[in-house]
């Protein structure tokens with residue numbers, strides 16, 4: 001039997017519902033798990049082709065991250081741990097939507113277009129989150145890989161960033177680290193322990209952190225990592241999956257959008273707390289003050305903390321390296337102003353989706369990228385890493401410079417540069433706060449967020465909304481942007497935009513203004529404009 005006959009036979013076990021069309025979204029395919037079996041088989045095929053093309057190991061993560069438990073999805077990971085290229089997203093869409101009888105033809109088209117040598121070895125690493133549907137769906141990925149004669153390695157339960165890390169380790173012949181979970185825990189915890197040596201005399205309070213695991217994979221992996229941290233970080237884990245539902249009234253997305261603490265944690269005033277999302281690639285921090293007021297430290301505050309720390313170390317080390325921060329339209333206006341005007345760092349705004357931020361961050365010596373929702377990391381160019389490393393061994397470097405260079409080196413080792421990583425980001429934030437002697441309140445006070453509100457609007461077809469200028473302006477449907485412009489003018493320090501979500505079947509609305517009342521009112525009015533001009537369905541949007 002030739003390879004294509006085998007693909008044809010196996011695909012009949014993972015049939016595509018006729019007429020079903022799914023779009024490659026912000027980070028892959030994502031919808032109700034019941035619609036995904038054929039997608040997973042086909043992404044197994046695609047990962048096998050990508051492995052042949054790149055002569056490298058490819059990753060496939062079965063997860064729907066922040067979405068509700070009944071959804072699922074797939075994230076494809078390229079050789080260096082980054083997301084796949086736009087060309088391969090197109091291949092993914094073509095393969096996903098080919099009707100059953102046209103699948104082999106679609107496969108052949110990709111093989112020809114990419115000049116793929118089918119005799120090349122195939123290695124695909126597969127991971128999954130804790131959703132009940134993930135087990136069968138990752139088996140479908142394995143079936144896809146093996147029907148093209150490839151080797152699929154099922155690593156079972158992993159956070160998304162762990163799989164990115166392992167793929168990168170494998171393809172760099174372990175220069176980036178050891179391609180195992182233990183390798184991940186050891187690399188990060190050793191770097192964390194080294195860094196916190198620069199902050200002696202940390203009190204128990206400073207070492208203690210409340211973590212909301214979103215009832216997902218991050219909670220399980222945090223438990224596994226704890227012994228490696230040698231009590232340098234003492235975590236009280238909540239929403240650990242032992243009883244609650246994944247992402248339900250908890251997790252980073254809930255906390256960020258609702259701007260309140262998750263269920264399942266009793267917060268004492270002033271206590272530092274953080275929330276992961278469902279696959280542990282996002283993190284937000286928060287605390288309640290003595291007046292009971294909730295304070296959120298989101299991706300923007302994280303980017304500010306980290307870039308300030310890095311700039312200080314670079315100055316101390318005497319290194320002239322450019323630090324830039326990459327944000328999306330959701331970046332709070334106060335954060336952008338602070339970064340540009342006070343910190344004097346270059347700020348770049350790109351479309352939502354970690355793939356866009358990652359690519360933009362690669363253009364700088366040091367690119368700090370964070371979405372406001374807490375998804376982000378830091379990228380160091382090869383040249384930057386080499387210059388830092390040289391300083392640590394140069395006998396002519398003075399003690400102050402050397403010490404800064406060593407701190408930078410340990411910081412690099414603590415960061416998962418392949419993708420946003422809640423665990424790695426959490427350890428980095430904890431280390432920076434400790435080294436700089438900052439409390440969470442002092443970190444929060446660096447600048448004050450403009451009040452903001454995010455809403456979702458249901459429309460018949462969210463593709464009717466098209467945007468430009470990094471999603472800050474809508475070009476269709478006609479009249480929508482004019483309506484938004486008019487509404488924005490009614491409020492002080494205001495800004496609003498709308499965009500179709502690439503992970504949920506909704507249109508997202510964002511508004512900020514000088515007061516929470518104004519931000520809420522603006523978001524509501526813009527939601528109504530979307531509902532009326534973009535084909536809203538169901539009830540008219542209500543104010544938050």
Ligand code: G16
Pocket residue numbers: 026027064065066067277281282352353354355371373375500501502503504508
């Ligand atoms: C994914 C992406 C993020 C994006 C988020 C929401 O996160 O990786 O970059 O911000 O979806 O996207 P959208 O607004 O298009 O629905 P996750 O954590 O859900 O994988």
